[in-house]
Amino acid sequence: MKNRGYYGNHGGAFLPEILVATFDELESEFEKIKNDPFFWKEYEALMSSYSCRPTPLTFAGNLTRKFGGAKIYIKREDLNHTGAHKANNVMGQGMLVKRMGKKRVIAETGAGQHGVATATMAAKFGFDCTIYMGEVDVHRQRPNVFWMEQLGATVVPVRDGTRILKDAINEAFRDWVTNMDTTHYVLGTACGPHPFPEMVSYFQSIIGKEARQQILNVEGKLPKRVYACVGGGSNALGLFSGFFDDPVELVGVEAGGKGLNSGKHASRLCSKDASTGIAQGYKTYFLQDDDGQMKETHSISAGLDYVGVSPILSHMQDQGKARFESATDTEVVAALKLTMQTEGIIPALESSHAFAQAFKEAPSLLKEDVIIINQSGRGDKDIFTIADAVDDPKWKEFIIGKAEEYNA
Amino acid sequence: MLESYIKERLKTKDILLMTHIVIGYPSFETSHEIVKQMVEAGVDLMELQIPFSEPMADGPVILKANQKAIEKGSTVKKCFEFAQRVSKEFSIPFLFMSYANILYKYGMEQFSDKMAQINLKGAIVPDLPPEEGKNYIRAMKKNELSPIYIFSPETSDERLAYLSSFASGFVYCLARKGVTGKETAFSIEISDYFSRCRKATNLPLAVGFGVKEKADVDYLKGKADIAVIGSQTIRIVEEKGVAATGDFIRSIL
Numbered sequence: 001m002k003n004r005g006y007y008g009n010h011g012g013a014f015l016p017e018i019l020v021a022t023f024d025e026l027e028s029e030f031e032k033i034k035n036d037p038f039f040w041k042e043y044e045a046l047m048s049s050y051s052c053r054p055t056p057l058t059f060a061g062n063l064t065r066k067f068g069g070a071k072i073y074i075k076r077e078d079l080n081h082t083g084a085h086k087a088n089n090v091m092g093q094g095m096l097v098k099r100m101g102k103k104r105v106i107a108e109t110g111a112g113q114h115g116v117a118t119a120t121m122a123a124k125f126g127f128d129c130t131i132y133m134g135e136v137d138v139h140r141q142r143p144n145v146f147w148m149e150q151l152g153a154t155v156v157p158v159r160d161g162t163r164i165l166k167d168a169i170n171e172a173f174r175d176w177v178t179n180m181d182t183t184h185y186v187l188g189t190a191c192g193p194h195p196f197p198e199m200v201s202y203f204q205s206i207i208g209k210e211a212r213q214q215i216l217n218v219e220g221k222l223p224k225r226v227y228a229c230v231g232g233g234s235n236a237l238g239l240f241s242g243f244f245d246d247p248v249e250l251v252g253v254e255a256g257g258k259g260l261n262s263g264k265h266a267s268r269l270c271s272k273d274a275s276t277g278i279a280q281g282y283k284t285y286f287l288q289d290d291d292g293q294m295k296e297t298h299s300i301s302a303g304l305d306y307v308g309v310s311p312i313l314s315h316m317q318d319q320g321k322a323r324f325e326s327a328t329d330t331e332v333v334a335a336l337k338l339t340m341q342t343e344g345i346i347p348a349l350e351s352s353h354a355f356a357q358a359f360k361e362a363p364s365l366l367k368e369d370v371i372i373i374n375q376s377g378r379g380d381k382d383i384f385t386i387a388d389a390v391d392d393p394k395w396k397e398f399i400i401g402k403a404e405e406y407n408a
Numbered sequence: 409m410l411e412s413y414i415k416e417r418l419k420t421k422d423i424l425l426m427t428h429i430v431i432g433y434p435s436f437e438t439s440h441e442i443v444k445q446m447v448e449a450g451v452d453l454m455e456l457q458i459p460f461s462e463p464m465a466d467g468p469v470i471l472k473a474n475q476k477a478i479e480k481g482s483t484v485k486k487c488f489e490f491a492q493r494v495s496k497e498f499s500i501p502f503l504f505m506s507y508a509n510i511l512y513k514y515g516m517e518q519f520s521d522k523m524a525q526i527n528l529k530g531a532i533v534p535d536l537p538p539e540e541g542k543n544y545i546r547a548m549k550k551n552e553l554s555p556i557y558i559f560s561p562e563t564s565d566e567r568l569a570y571l572s573s574f575a576s577g578f579v580y581c582l583a584r585k586g587v588t589g590k591e592t593a594f595s596i597e598i599s600d601y602f603s604r605c606r607k608a609t610n611l612p613l614a615v616g617f618g619v620k621e622k623a624d625v626d627y628l629k630g631k632a633d634i635a636v637i638g639s640q641t642i643r644i645v646e647e648k649g650v651a652a653t654g655d656f657i658r659s660i661l
Contacts, residue, residue: 022562292484
């Protein structure tokens with residue numbers, strides 16, 4: 001490996017020896033595509049014909065009027081094929097897998113969006129596909145499990161550890177150290193050993209490239225602030241990267257869970273509970289105890305419920321190049337309801353974190369200011385969780401009725 | 409020094425045996441009893457694993473042992489106390505095995521100083537390649553401790569040589585791809601790999617991953633210097649109880 005992928009004190013490639021050769025190959029293939037001008041064109045062509053790129057930038061007129069401050073725009077990553085920004089990364093890595101001549105892909109998934117996107121890519125490109133998913137997430141994201149299986153993937157529920165996203169990542173690595181000759185691990189976020197943080201951000205940068213052009217086209221100026229939720233950090237880096245050289249404030253919103261003082265959250269960058277550590281092959285801020293054992297995390301959204309965070313974002317935090325905030329489960333559900341009812345748009349619970357923070361800040365901005373919220377995914381996958389959160393009696397009645405039908 | 413101990417011991421034995429425990433699994437007292445039985449049965453050196461919540465290179469058996477040990481309160485502090493106790497009581501060399509974060513959080517230098525203080529001889533840290541372990545290597549060298557490096561069948565000759573330049577004590581050769589505790593077919597192909605390992609280093613070679621019965625150990629005689637038994641002893645304790653440990657060790661020697 002030529003470059004160890006450090007961003008200040010964070011990043012690196014803490015690899016078990018068995019994977020070193022595999023990462024050398026991956027790094028060198030990634031270098032090739034980065035330097036190949038045709039690759040990005042081919043990638044854009046694929047994304048515009050198979051997914052829905054460029055995704056629209058929607059002006060949220062009703063929300064803007066309600067808050068009476070900045071003009072609110074929404075970048076619609078939910079309109080990608082499979083309903084989230086995850087497709088951007090997955091299709092890019094799929095093209096890379098074809099180049100490397102591998103025949104099987106594996107992936108971890110939290111919310112299930114990355115798993116569905118990977119299963120879709122595998123079906124299109126003709127790869128075998130295995131998805132690792134924490135048992136807790138299998139329960140809270142059942143519809144996505146159904147779709148992954150329908151798409152031909154094998155979904156393996158992970159019953160070790162805390163049974164969520166980080167445990168699914170460990171299990172995917174365990175598969176990879178056995179099968180790396182035939183298999184590529186499609187890591188879903190800008191975490192893990194180098195070159196994953198850089199590579200995933202590279203594919204996601206399509207979000208920021210489009211958003212910057214789109215806002216200049218409609219408003220003739222740059223936004224004051226842009227908002228994105230932060231789990232691993234790939235949708236945030238995708239949007240932020242479009243504005244790295246601009247006077248635009250980048251705001252990342254983490255899962256505040258039941259509150260930063262409750263111990264039940266997944267805020268690595270804006271809580272006092274995280275410290276630098278090494279796990280899952282990279283160095284970053286982790287929620288861990290003094291011995292270095294990873295802690296349990298909590299979020300209403302499976303996709304943000306992760307113990308580490310992109311080393312690129314950790315470095316941005318250290319350098320003050322982005323501001324990180326958190327939104328609680330309750331704030332998130334309120335923001336989601338408001339967005340649905342005022343704009344007719346259904347953001348995912350993950351994305352709703354970005355909405356919640358933007359709603360806190362919009363009223364205090366000027367009317368001529370413009371902000372962009374990244375809607376990283378669509379919320380209909382969360383129907384069971386949201387139905388519980390809004391305590392909808394008619395939905396309950398339906399589920400009970402359905403269960404009786406199956407029991408009959 | 410670890411290397412000279414091993415070479416001395418090899419003058420009287422065809423192959424040495426290294427075993428592994430997860431400290432505090434299923435309990436500290438049981439861990440102590442396992443060590444005692446293993447040493448009395450003739451084990452030559454032992455890996456003491458400090459449990460970590462994300463043991464990426466370990467398969468289901470050791471993974472579960474890590475999680476249970478942490479749940480039962482196996483802190484780093486208690487692991488040091490345990491290691492100090494057994495290294496005082498028994499005369500074989502003990503090594504730590506753990507993951508990079510445990511050392512990083514403790515402080516690479518402090519960790520290594522502490523190891524020297526309690527008479528541990530070396531450490532195996534599978535997710536800390538030399539490129540990421542400069543401070544670790546420096547600290548281990550200062551304390552005359554052995555950082556144990558790992559060769560894998562996927563490692564190129566060039567990299568075997570690179571790893572050898574940091575290795576001390578012995579080199580740990582993975583018999584195959586994958587995680588700990590799965591089957592290994594010891595075959596001709598493996599012999600070629602062992603001879604590549606031999607060429608790369610003058611240090612003794614330990615072979616682990618999938619070594620679980622007498623036939624495996626016999627196969628390794630003349631090819632490797634140390635046979636490493638990891639998951640299998642944990643399975644034996646789980647299935648037959650601690651009392652079976654000594655007999656199991658005697659049965660494979």
